[in-house]
Amino acid sequence: MPDAPKQGAADWAEHSILQLIGWFYGLARVLMAPNQALVDLLAHLTGKQTFLMQRGADTVLFNPAKRTREDGPFTLGYVGRVTPEKSVRLLADVERSLIASGIQDFRFLIVGDGSEREWLQSNLKNADFAGVLSGEALAQAYANMDLFVFPSETDTFGNVILEAFASGVPVVVTASGGPKFLVREGDTGMVAPTPEAFISSVQQIMANPQLHARMRVAARNHALSMSWDSVFEKVQEVYRVCLSM
Structure with a gap:
């Protein structure tokens, strides 16, 4: 396939996938994502409030x-x-x-x-x-x-x-x-x-x-500073926001 049609097909596929992602995640009241790039993307696609939820580390085991x-x-x-x-x-x-x-x-x-x-x-x-x-x-x-x-x-x-x-x-x-x-x-x-x-x-x-x-x-x-306790505190705060909506 020539380059121009291939690029057009790729752009169409990407647009369709993003639309599907926006629809699916838009079903939720609020969203959480593991990094800031995904937070920004989901907020843009869905218009929903999106929170950063990074994971934690076991600082006792890993020491x-x-x-x-x-x-x-x-x-x-x-x-x-x-x-x-x-x-x-x-x-x-x-x-x-x-x-x-x-x-x-x-x-x-x-x-x-x-x-x-x-x-x-x-x-x-x-x-x-x-x-x-x-x-x-x-x-x-x-x-x-x-x-x-x-x-x-x-x-x-x-x-x-x-x-x-x-x-x-x-x-x-x-x-x-x-x-x-x-x-x-x-x-x-x-x-x-x-x-x-x-x-x-x-x-x-x-x-x-x-x-x-x-x-x-x-x-x-x-x-x-990134213990699982601090992560769960942030998750609880997101739940409180969701329940108050």
């Missing part, structure tokens, strides 16, 4: 105190599905760039499984693959990371970001999707608009121990 190593290589961590939509192949680009810049003392810790695992095992030289973890084993894995790298552009929220924060681990995320709304730029991590910026952000944090140390403290403090 820097679970760390079991004091030295060793700088550990870059990833937790999640090891699949194409998570853009995990960017991690191989990160490794190549670090090695090319003379940085050798690092390792990746990949927690999770999926169709891209075999590719990563073949293309990452310095990596440990832990498979799927949960509970205390997952908490310990987070705590033993030094920097959390999350290249996904499709997540609407990103629970793993909060779990990393709770573990005292700063993060680098992309500028697409929901995780960017969780990161305080330059404080709890960095938001990268391009793959090149993603790699540069990782290098910048690794090269600056003082910055990294400040980010670790800020990440933990930020997670403590």
Whole structure:
């Protein structure tokens, strides 16, 4: 199909989907969404009052105190599905760039499984693959990371970001999707608009121990302000608004 008709069909499909979304969510009295972009979109499509409802982190389970190593290589961590939509192949680009810049003392810790695992095992030289973890084993894995790298552009929220924060681990995320709304730029991590910026952000944090140390403290403090208790208080307030209508 020529480009112009293809674009027209895509625009029509997008418009139709947005209309359907607006109709469906418009049936509710009030709405809640996990990030500000979705709050704005739903409010625009439905004309309904829409509240931001971010999720919380278990700051008891996920805790820097679970760390079991004091030295060793700088550990870059990833937790999640090891699949194409998570853009995990960017991690191989990160490794190549670090090695090319003379940085050798690092390792990746990949927690999770999926169709891209075999590719990563073949293309990452310095990596440990832990498979799927949960509970205390997952908490310990987070705590033993030094920097959390999350290249996904499709997540609407990103629970793993909060779990990393709770573990005292700063993060680098992309500028697409929901995780960017969780990161305080330059404080709890960095938001990268391009793959090149993603790699540069990782290098910048690794090269600056003082910055990294400040980010670790800020990440933990930020997670403590996003407990599930505070989330449920906000949900109760939304219910009160709904019942008063």
